[in-house]
Amino acid sequence: MVKAVVLGAAGGIGQPLSLLLKLNHDITELALYDIVNSQGVAADLAHIDTPAKVTGYLPPNNGLQSALTGAHLILIPAGVPRKPGMTRDDLFKINAGIVKDLAASIAQNAPKAFVLIISNPVNSTVPIFAEVLKKYKVFDPKRLMGVTTLDLVRASTFASEVLGADPREVRVPVIGGHSGVTIIPLLSQAKPSCTFTQDQIETLTNRIQFGGDEVVKAKDGSGSATLSMAHAGARFASRILDATIKKAPGITECCYINLDADEKCGIQIKNTTENLEYFSVSVELGPEGISKIYPIENLSRYEEKLLKDAIPELRGNITKGITFISEDSKFTQYKHIHENEKTKSQDDLVVSLGVNDLLQNDIIKVIAIILFFVGNIFVLSSMYALGITGTYLGDYFGILMDERVICFPFNVLENPMYHGSSMVFLATSLWYSSPAGIILTIWVFILYSIALQLEGPFTAMIYDKQQESGSQIAELLTIRAPFIQSLASNCDKISIRKLEIDAKRTLEQPWNEFVVLYVKVIISMTFQNILTLSRWSLPILYVLDYDLRLLAIKSDLIFMMTEKPPKNLEIAARAINKSFSICSLGVSRKWGTYYFAGLLFKTYFKLKQQNLCKNVMRSIKAASVDLPPFERFPKAHQVTYLYYHGLLLFLDAEYNLAEEKLVAAFRMCPKSNKKNKELIWIIRGILPSTEILSRYSRLNKLYKPFIDSIREGNVKNFDDALVMNEIKLVSQNTFLTVELAREIAMKVLFKKVIKLRW
Numbered sequence: 001m002v003k004a005v006v007l008g009a010a011g012g013i014g015q016p017l018s019l020l021l022k023l024n025h026d027i028t029e030l031a032l033y034d035i036v037n038s039q040g041v042a043a044d045l046a047h048i049d050t051p052a053k054v055t056g057y058l059p060p061n062n063g064l065q066s067a068l069t070g071a072h073l074i075l076i077p078a079g080v081p082r083k084p085g086m087t088r089d090d091l092f093k094i095n096a097g098i099v100k101d102l103a104a105s106i107a108q109n110a111p112k113a114f115v116l117i118i119s120n121p122v123n124s125t126v127p128i129f130a131e132v133l134k135k136y137k138v139f140d141p142k143r144l145m146g147v148t149t150l151d152l153v154r155a156s157t158f159a160s161e162v163l164g165a166d167p168r169e170v171r172v173p174v175i176g177g178h179s180g181v182t183i184i185p186l187l188s189q190a191k192p193s194c195t196f197t198q199d200q201i202e203t204l205t206n207r208i209q210f211g212g213d214e215v216v217k218a219k220d221g222s223g224s225a226t227l228s229m230a231h232a233g234a235r236f237a238s239r240i241l242d243a244t245i246k247k248a249p250g251i252t253e254c255c256y257i258n259l260d261a262d263e264k265c266g267i268q269i270k271n272t273t274e275n276l277e278y279f280s281v282s283v284e285l286g287p288e289g290i291s292k293i294y295p296i297e298n299l300s301r302y303e304e305k306l307l308k309d310a311i312p313e314l315r316g317n318i319t320k321g322i323t324f325i326s327e328d329s330k331f332t333q334y335k336h337i338h339e340n341e342k343t344k345s346q347d348d349l350v351v352s353l354g355v356n357d358l359l360q361n362d363i364i365k366v367i368a369i370i371l372f373f374v375g376n377i378f379v380l381s382s383m384y385a386l387g388i389t390g391t392y393l394g395d396y397f398g399i400l401m402d403e404r405v406i407c408f409p410f411n412v413l414e415n416p417m418y419h420g421s422s423m424v425f426l427a428t429s430l431w432y433s434s435p436a437g438i439i440l441t442i443w444v445f446i447l448y449s450i451a452l453q454l455e456g457p458f459t460a461m462i463y464d465k466q467q468e469s470g471s472q473i474a475e476l477l478t479i480r481a482p483f484i485q486s487l488a489s490n491c492d493k494i495s496i497r498k499l500e501i502d503a504k505r506t507l508e509q510p511w512n513e514f515v516v517l518y519v520k521v522i523i524s525m526t527f528q529n530i531l532t533l534s535r536w537s538l539p540i541l542y543v544l545d546y547d548l549r550l551l552a553i554k555s556d557l558i559f560m561m562t563e564k565p566p567k568n569l570e571i572a573a574r575a576i577n578k579s580f581s582i583c584s585l586g587v588s589r590k591w592g593t594y595y596f597a598g599l600l601f602k603t604y605f606k607l608k609q610q611n612l613c614k615n616v617m618r619s620i621k622a623a624s625v626d627l628p629p630f631e632r633f634p635k636a637h638q639v640t641y642l643y644y645h646g647l648l649l650f651l652d653a654e655y656n657l658a659e660e661k662l663v664a665a666f667r668m669c670p671k672s673n674k675k676n677k678e679l680i681w682i683i684r685g686i687l688p689s690t691e692i693l694s695r696y697s698r699l700n701k702l703y704k705p706f707i708d709s710i711r712e713g714n715v716k717n718f719d720d721a722l723v724m725n726e727i728k729l730v731s732q733n734t735f736l737t738v739e740l741a742r743e744i745a746m747k748v749l750f751k752k753v754i755k756l757r758w
């Protein structure tokens with residue numbers, strides 16, 4: 001039973017090579033492995049009527065392991081090929097990793113197989129492979145060969161063309177390596193023996209050295225030699241089988257090997273090549289692989305020069321391959337384990353390195369998919385809940401969010417963004433069976449946890465502080481605040497005008513006014529005139545009382561339906577009354593008299609305690625000697641006062657006096673304040689003209705039915721309108737007046753009737 005394996009079997013070389021191996025009757029089992037399409041190629045070849053049983057393998061389900069198990073011969077054309085303009089060394093970046101991974105698996109699953117490396121750059125991939133096997137302690141230099149047969153095939157072809165001979169008869173040894181100047185054709189040793197001119201030698205040498213480029217150029221970007229390589233690979237494979245299976249004696253081939261394969265002769269080659277570890281030489285193949293290395297001898301001068309030129313490049317290629325493995329952390333880790341645990345068996349060590357193989361199973365893949373899905377749900381839904389700025393600029397720091405976000409996913413996980421990302425990292429590591437990825441995920445998770453230790457309390461503190469902002473403001477505003485001293489010591493330098501401008505520019509309403517007033521308080525306090533409560537301080541009192549009234553109304557409204565409704569508006573009225581009272585206690589405070597009177601009137605009306613307004617008016621009358629003339633008070637104060645005064649007179653049926661006050665209020669009320677103007681019209685109880693009514697829509701809507709009824713003398717319509725609008729009229733304190741107007745409607749009706757009779 002002879003099992004041959006092709007790794008990279010679906011590629012340009014892999015497919016024809018597999019075909020040729022299928023045609024080899026010495027092979028009974030052919031395993032084709034590739035990361036893609038290997039099963040298709042296997043199915044195709046399986047129909048050929050030769051003994052080899054063909055099976056295709058892909059990476060899932062330990063495909064590589066299954067393909068390798070029991071292998072006698074392994075051929076590796078896996079990796080990327082050249083494109084025009086590239087050297088073989090340019091392929092190192094990608095192919096080195098591929099070969100390294102395949103080598104690790106071969107070390108574990110088929111350490112005794114004969115391995116033929118085709119993947120370029122062969123000068124480096126063979127040392128890479130050997131170094132990996134060494135790490136696993138399974139390296140046998142007799143069983144590892146870099147395939148340079150294509151150079152031999154080309155040398156035969158090109159030389160026979162020059163000689164006009166049958167290429168099958170011409171054999172030219174090619175030694176060195178497998179790239180450009182490292183390829184050294186020994187035309188002086190061609191068989192059958194022949195002579196070339198120096199020109200021919202040089203031309204032939206150059207063509208053999210750069211034959212690969214000829215194909216790469218001709219294929220123009222679609223790859224390098226594949227069919228000739230498949231032939232070369234299959235030929236070499238068949239030579240190996242002749243030696244190892246058929247035990248045929250005297251089989252010689254040139255290939256790129258580790259010179260330790262034959263210690264005695266290897267030393268001779270090392271001496272000739274300035275101690276290179278790897279070299280392509282003529283070897284004899286036996287049942288155990290390389291049984292003998294033939295010495296390099298009888299070189300012509302020209303060939304000696306070729307050898308000298310090849311050595312530096314070859315050395316560089318070899319060193320690069322060896323270093324690639326010695327600097328690989330996975331193998332450093334292996335070495336470390338090995339050195340520290342000498343007692344452990346080699347198998348244990350291999351198991352410790354083979355974590356990624358353990359990860360390659362379906363359950364792990366399913367777990368990876370679930371983690372990836374769930375992790376992303378957490379990450380994306382957190383981002384949705386927080387918004388882009390909230391996510392990146394700090395919900396956690398409380399900078400942008402008004403409140404802590406508590407909807408999904410924050411109601412499921414406390415830190416869904418962190419945990420979600422960790423899940424996604426872990427999922428990716430598991431999907432790619434990467435132990436390094438898992439270690440990194442654990443590392444990231446630890447860092448996240450540390451970050452959360454710091455961030456969690458910080459976030460909580462910020463949100464707590466947000467709750468405490470009321471007390472903070474209080475602390476900020478107290479005149480006992482620590483910074484007040486420095487403000488006070490500099491207050492002689494403060495320009496209030498400038499402060500007003502700056503505050504307006506930089507702060508929102510009402511904070512800009514607030515800051516200015518606050519500074520004024522401090523200045524006033526510093527200059528010890530706080531007690532005089534000069535005129536500037538009145539606005540503070542206005543604002544406070546006004547707001548107090550509003551708050552009282554709102555809170556009374558909220559609790560109106562309760563068993564014992566609060567009487568906040570009454571309490572507010574008392575506070576406003578106090579403000580009104582202190583206006584009589586100082587010259588500058590008198591300027592607040594009509595404002596507070598107006599505010600009190602409004603409040604008493606709201607409380608349906610209009611009678612209390614009279615006390616206010618009486619106080620004003622008593623203090624009138626000391627009060628500045630009414631016209632000098634702010635217009636807004638005058639209008640409100642006149643309006644309520646008019647309203648009170650109106651309710652007392654003092655229509656003429658009421659009319660006087662209301663007209664004055666109306667005139668003074670700015671045009672823009674339509675609502676107030678309407679109110680005043682209503683109270684005046686005059687039948688306004690259609691033109692005036694059309695200017696005040698609300699007024700028009702409410703009073704038009706009455707006015708029309710009066711004009712027409714339609715008492716029934718009047719009564720209907722009265723019933724319909726009772727609530728509104730009562731709320732505007734005009735019900736009684738309008739009801740009185742019914743008399744006018746009656747008068748008009750009588751007049752009409754009399755006219756009819758006569």
Ligand SMILES: NC(=O)c1ccc[n+]([C@@H]2O[C@H](COP(=O)([O-])OP(=O)(O)OC[C@H]3O[C@@H](n4cnc5c(N)ncnc54)[C@H](O)[C@@H]3O)[C@@H](O)[C@H]2O)c1
Nearest residue numbers: 008010011012013034035078079080081118119120150229
């Ligand atoms: N030694 C020589 O004389 C010689 C001659 C010709 C080409 N080559 C080299 O052979 C290699 C392959 O050439 P090609 O033309 O067949 O290329 P290709 O791209 O046609 O085929 C390469 C195959 O390798 C497979 N592969 C990639 N990574 C793999 C992995 N980790 N495991 C298994 N398979 C994997 C790819 O899927 C692809 O099917 C190239 O590096 C090329 O330079 C060497």
Ligand SMILES: O=C(O)C[C@H](O)C(=O)O
Nearest residue numbers: 082120211212213224225
């Ligand atoms: O030239 C190549 O890149 C492929 C191969 O090494 C060859 O010699 O044809």
